[in-house]
Amino acid sequence: MSSVVRSLAVRKEGLTRFVKPESPCYDDTTLGDAVLFPFSYSNGVLDISYDGNDFETNMVDTTGNAPSAETDIAIQIMSGPYLATSLGDNFKAYIRAWRDGTIDAGSPINLYIAPQLLKVQEADVNNISANSGSSYIISTETPAGDNYTSGTEANNYRTKYVFKTPLTFTIVESGVTQYITFRTKFDQE
Secondary structure: OOHHHHHHHOOOOOOOOEEEEEOOEEEEOOOOEEEEOOEEEEOOEEEEOOOOOOHHHHHHOOOOOOOEOOOOEOEEEEEEEEEOOEEOHHHHHHHHHHOOOOEOOOOOOEEEEOOEEEEEEEEOOOOOEOOOOOOOOOOOOOOOOOOOEOOOHHHHHHEEEEEOOOEEEEEEEOOEEEEEEEOOEEEEO
């Protein structure tokens, strides 16, 4: 057997397919968990989806809510990187609500450094818990297959996007340009 064939026959894989992200998140009162921002992506636009979640109620209609840093949910990465070249209106509405009282009226929210995004899917917290601290789980619920997926068609099976490379955007507060960076760090789950 040649070395080329041997090299192709060996499949390299990480320790596990599930990781716990430290990425912008919020407390979803419907689910009762800290979950990832419902970032969406289409045609180069990074935005936030309001479908199947209470993000708008908790984070846009209520002002001053900064992102949390860590979720209770484990994820699996579903794609290679996508490049975001602009920011959507829902994302900008959240930034205005978060920075309410400090952002200048009419401040532009401009993409400064375009991020690469990874499409991810949240794993079912009943079967893959990022905070359990236990090596086993006893549940009355049947796992949703070997991928332990969660969600429904209404919330796109909890498919979201996280940052492979950081996002930096600018706003103006008191006449001074502020650079805000969102990023994702992965912990092995």
